[in-house]
Amino acid sequence: MSAENTWGQRLASANEEVRRGALLEIPQEGITEKLELVVGALGDASWRVRKEAVVLLLSASDPELVARRLVSVLMTDTQVARRNAAIEALCRLGAPAVAPVAAALSLGGEHRKFLIAPLGASGDARAVTALSKCLSDGDENVRAAAAEALGTIDCQEARDVLRRHLLDLCGETLSDQDRLLEKLATLEALERLRVPVALAPLIDLGRHAVLRPAVVRLCGSVQDARALSVIAQGLTDPTRAVKRSALLALARWIEQHGALFADEVERVLSGLTEDVVGGVASMVGVQELALRRAAVDVLGHGTWPNALSPLVDALADEELRDAALRALAQRKNGVVEELVELCKEANDERRLALLSVFSHLPAAVENPRVVGLLIETLGDGDPALVAAAATSLAVVAGKTALAPLFQALEGHADLWVRKESARALALLAERFGED
Numbered sequence: 001m002s003a004e005n006t007w008g009q010r011l012a013s014a015n016e017e018v019r020r021g022a023l024l025e026i027p028q029e030g031i032t033e034k035l036e037l038v039v040g041a042l043g044d045a046s047w048r049v050r051k052e053a054v055v056l057l058l059s060a061s062d063p064e065l066v067a068r069r070l071v072s073v074l075m076t077d078t079q080v081a082r083r084n085a086a087i088e089a090l091c092r093l094g095a096p097a098v099a100p101v102a103a104a105l106s107l108g109g110e111h112r113k114f115l116i117a118p119l120g121a122s123g124d125a126r127a128v129t130a131l132s133k134c135l136s137d138g139d140e141n142v143r144a145a146a147a148e149a150l151g152t153i154d155c156q157e158a159r160d161v162l163r164r165h166l167l168d169l170c171g172e173t174l175s176d177q178d179r180l181l182e183k184l185a186t187l188e189a190l191e192r193l194r195v196p197v198a199l200a201p202l203i204d205l206g207r208h209a210v211l212r213p214a215v216v217r218l219c220g221s222v223q224d225a226r227a228l229s230v231i232a233q234g235l236t237d238p239t240r241a242v243k244r245s246a247l248l249a250l251a252r253w254i255e256q257h258g259a260l261f262a263d264e265v266e267r268v269l270s271g272l273t274e275d276v277v278g279g280v281a282s283m284v285g286v287q288e289l290a291l292r293r294a295a296v297d298v299l300g301h302g303t304w305p306n307a308l309s310p311l312v313d314a315l316a317d318e319e320l321r322d323a324a325l326r327a328l329a330q331r332k333n334g335v336v337e338e339l340v341e342l343c344k345e346a347n348d349e350r351r352l353a354l355l356s357v358f359s360h361l362p363a364a365v366e367n368p369r370v371v372g373l374l375i376e377t378l379g380d381g382d383p384a385l386v387a388a389a390a391t392s393l394a395v396v397a398g399k400t401a402l403a404p405l406f407q408a409l410e411g412h413a414d415l416w417v418r419k420e421s422a423r424a425l426a427l428l429a430e431r432f433g434e435d
Contacts, residue, residue: 007037016046023052031060039069042089043082050085057089063096070097071104074114087114091121098122102130113142120149125157132161144185151189159195162186170201180210187214191221199224206230212237213245220249223257225264232268235276244291247283251294254301269302277302281310284320293323300327308338315353325360336363340373348382355388359395366398375404383414390417394424402428 010022023041026034041053060066066089073086090097097118105115116134119127127149134146147165150158169183183205190197191214199222206215216234219227231253234246258265272280283295296314299307300323308331314324328335336358343354355377358364374397377389390408393401402425409421 007034011037011041011044016049019044019046020049020052023049023056026056028059029061031056032062032065035060035066035069039073039082039086042073042085043077043079045081050081054085054089054092058092063093064100067093067097067100071100071115075104075107075109075111083114087117090118093118094122095124095126098124098126102127105130105134112137113139113145116142116145116149120152123153125153125155128153128155128157128161131158135161135165140179140182143179144181147182147185147189151185151192154193159190159193162190162193163195163197166190166197166201170204180208183211184214187211187218191218194221196221196223198222199227199230202227203230209239213239213241216242217245217249220252221256222253223260225261228253228261228264228268232272235272235279243279247280247291247294247298251297255297258301265301269298272302272304274304274306277304277307281307284310284314289319292317292320296320296323296327300324300330303331305338308335308342312339312342312350312353312357315357316349325357328357329361336361336367336370340369343373348385351377352384352388355385355392359392361396364392364396366396371397371401375401378404378408383412383417386412386414386417387420390420390424394427397424397428399428399432 007022007026011019013019013022019041023038026038031038038053038056041049044050044053057066057070070086070090070093073082074090077083077086090101101115101118105112105119112134116131119131131146131150131153135143137143137146147162150162166183166186169179169186187205197218199219202215202219202222205211212234216231219230219234228250231246231249234242235250237243237246254265277299280295280298283291284299286292286295292314296311299311311324311327311331314320314327317324328339339354339357339361343351346354355374358370358374364370371393374389374393377385378393380386380389386408390405393405405421405425405428409418409425412418412421
C-alpha cells in the first residue's frame with residue numbers, strides 16, 4: 001500500500017489523534033504533492049486537525065500554488081469549517097496570496113466577500129487596486145470590508161483611496177442614515193493609518209451617534225486648532241465610547257500638534273471643568289494601557305490641582321512610570337511645592353514614590369523646600385525612605401546636604417542606606433569639585 005493511500009486512510013479515521021498524526025507525518029517537501037489531502041483536512045470536524053492542515057499549507061514550497069487552491073475552495077466550497085480555514089490560511093500566507101485572490105475577486109460572485117480579508121492581511125500595496133474597486137460594489141458589506149482592509153495596508157495609495165472615499169460618503173446625495181456601516185469602516189480605517197483629513201466632513205459625520213466615537217478619534221490626526229475643541233467636547237459626552245475616544249485623540253493631538261498650537265492647548269485645557277478633569281484622572285486606574293497612558297499624558301499638560309495625585313499614583317505602575325515622570329516634569333505653576341505638601345501627608349508607600357520623583361524634576365534642583373524635606377527624611381526610621389531620600393539628594397541637593405549624608409553614612413545601621421549615602425556623597429563631590 002502506498003504512503004499516500006495510508007495517509008488518506010488515516011485522515012478518514014474516526015479517531016481525531018490518528019487524523020492529526022497523519023498530517024504531522026507528511027514531510028514538508030511533500031506538501032505540494034499531497035495538497036489535496038491537506039486541503040481536504042481543512043474541513044475536518046476537529047479544530048486541532050484543521051489547525052495542523054493550515055500550518056502545513058503555510059510551510060509549502062510553492063505558496064502561490066497553495067493560494068490558488070485555497071481560492072478555489074472559497075469560490076466553490078460551501079462547507080463553513082473548510083471555508084473559514086481556507087480564509088485563515090490565505091490571510092497568513094501574505095503577499096503570495098495577493099495575485100490569485102485579486103484575480104478571483106475580479107470575477108465577481110457571492111464568494112467575493114470572503115476574498116477581501118486576505119488582501120488586507122497581506123499588507124501588500126499591490127492589493128490596493130483590487131480593494132479600491134470593491135468600494136463601489138453593490139453590497140454595502142463588501143464595501144465596508146474593503147474599507148476596513150485598506151486600513152491595514154500602510155502605504156500612501158491606500159491613504160489616498162480612503163481619504164477620497166470619505167469625501168464621497170459625505171456627498172450631498174447621502175443622508176445621515178445612509179451607508180452607516182461603510183462610513184464607520186472608512187473612519188476607523190483612516191484612524192488606524194493616522195490619515196489627516198479635512199475637519200468639515202468629520203463634523204458632519206459626527207452628528208450621528210454611531211459614528212461619533214470614530215469621528216472624535218480621527219480628529220486626533222487633524223492638524224487644525226478647531227479639532228481640539230471638537231475633541232474636548234467629546235470628553236463631556238454622556239457615552240463612555242465617545243469619552244474614551246476623546247481622551248485617546250486629545251493625547252495624540254497634543255503630542256503631534258501641541259507645539260504648533262500651544263496657546264490653543266492652554267485655552268482648551270484650562271476650560272475643562274473639574275468633573276471632566278476628574279473623569280480623565282479616573283482613567284489612570286483602568287485596565288486598558290492605552291487609556292492609562294493617554295490620561296497621564298493629558299494630565300501632565302494641565303495645571304489642575306486634582307490631577308497631581310493620580311500622576312503620583314501612576315508612578316507605582318511600571319508601565320506608566322516613565323510617562324508619569326515626564327508628565328510631572330512638564331507641569332507648571334509650583335508642582336514641586338505641591339509634591340512636597342503631598343509627601344508630608346502621604347503614607348509610607350506614597351512617600352517612597354514622591355521622594356524618588358524629585359530627582360527627575362529639574363525644578364527640584366536646589367529647591368530649599370525639597371532639599372529640606374529630603375534631609376529631614378534622612379532621620380526617618382524606615383530604611384527604604386532614607387535610601388530614597390539619599391538617592392534624590394545626590395541630584396537635587398547643594399552643599400547643605402553633605403553633613404547630613406555623612407551622618408547617614410557613618411551612623412545608620414542599614415547597609416543599603418550607607419551605600420546610597422556614599423553614592424550620593426560621591427556624586428555631590430563630582431558636582432562641586434574643589435569648591
